[in-house]
Amino acid sequence: MKQLQKDYSSSDSNNIILSLPKLVFCLLLCLFLSLSLTSFSFKSLSTPSLPPPNNHPSVTTHITLPDPAPQPQPDPTQLRHVVFGIGAAANKWARRKEFIKLWWVPNATRGYVFLDRHVDDPGDPNEHPTLQLKVSEDTSSFGYSYRHGSRSALRMTRIVSEIIRATGSDPGQEEIRWVVMGDDDTVFFPSNLVRVLQKYDHNKMYYIGSNSETHVQNINFAYDMAFGGGGFAISYPLALEIEKMQDSCIQRYTSLYGSDDRIHACLAELGVPLTKEPGFHQFDVHGNLFGLLTAHPVAPLVSLHHLEIVDPIFPYMGRLQALQRLKIPTKLDPESLMQQSICYDSRRNWTISVSWGYAVQIIRGSIPPREMQRPARTFFNWQNRDEPSSFSFNTRPFSKHPCEKPYIYYLFNAMFNNEANVTASEYVMHRMPHPWCWWPIDNPERVHRVQVYKKLTDPHKWDEAPRRDCCRVLQADKKNTVAIDVGECKEGEVMEPLLS
Known part of the structure; x- marks a missing residue:
């Protein structure tokens, strides 16, 4: 056994010894091939390729992909792209039409007034072909179960659908981008409305407006609903979708009160939320709008509603006459209308607030901008009460202290100064009693007029961050x-109140 093992071991050793030359040979062969391949690779990289023979010319092909065709950019939205739908009642039309005549631009504004029955009205504004009086379609087949409401809400709801059907055969139908709803006592500022709509893509589904100023109204209806009196805008693609489903949608909401909350319910089914724009004003308030208008949000003024309920916006005038006065600054610089600016007269220790095109306030002492930009409560809530907690925004008292009661100067006239290239507006003191003040500060009562100079609004102002x-x-x-200069804030300029 040991011998066999020994022989076996000896045999293996001999085999290994005999195979060594073969192994060495294989290793050398592999090394040679590797070196050859490496040398060939380097030579290929470093040696330029020889030109092909003359009888086979080289053809180099460059594949160039065509640039994508530039997409045509649509023109900015203009007034001709907007169609209005105004809800009205025949028994109020004789006086309410005067509100529409204030803002309607003949042969430029287009739209329909929807009435509950036919009226004989051969005069303005029916004589303008761009404003048409229409009797609403019959809604007797629709259910309405709100106990204290009016069935007229049904026909007002369907104005969107009726406009779509009415414009289907309109030669200018392709131009329509927006459908704008409002009431017959709503005053629009069309150029500002257009300026707001220019921010949005009319090819998308948009529902633009604002809610009520009073909590109870928002609670009863919805904070995310556009109130119809203040007006709201619906993009044309969305209006088309509403028209398809509106009648069946109305039948599902028989217990709702008005037209705007029915629109809101249908839009909720379509999944389109409200895009809020603070320039639409429902004005669910009573009393004097002075505090609201002089602290207008930093946004274009788009609409005013309930103008038959609130006081005239200028004192000692009728409502229509007062609104007529606003047309003067509106023609000059509509985007600046009601825009507030705040500054301080350090020499006389006064706070000055300019609401361009409407009013100027001069107040003794130094009131911070944080306070001045809050509306002073010159108005009451929808229940005709003075309750600060009733409003859906911060307010302040009209005057906290007898010495802080403002001296008010209302717009008297405005014009454009061609030489200086500025608007010049003049404001005259409104005579009203003031309490006795013991502060050792100059009395603003000596100032009878305020002159405000302002350059026209930068056309790109509302495309940028608001300020x-x-x-x-x-x-x-x-x-x-x-005399006051109003304009864009310069770099580093601060509305810094005076030290008390």
């Missing part, structure tokens, strides 16, 4: 006059 304009007190030529 209030700044104002600066100028040296006036007359003792009883204050």
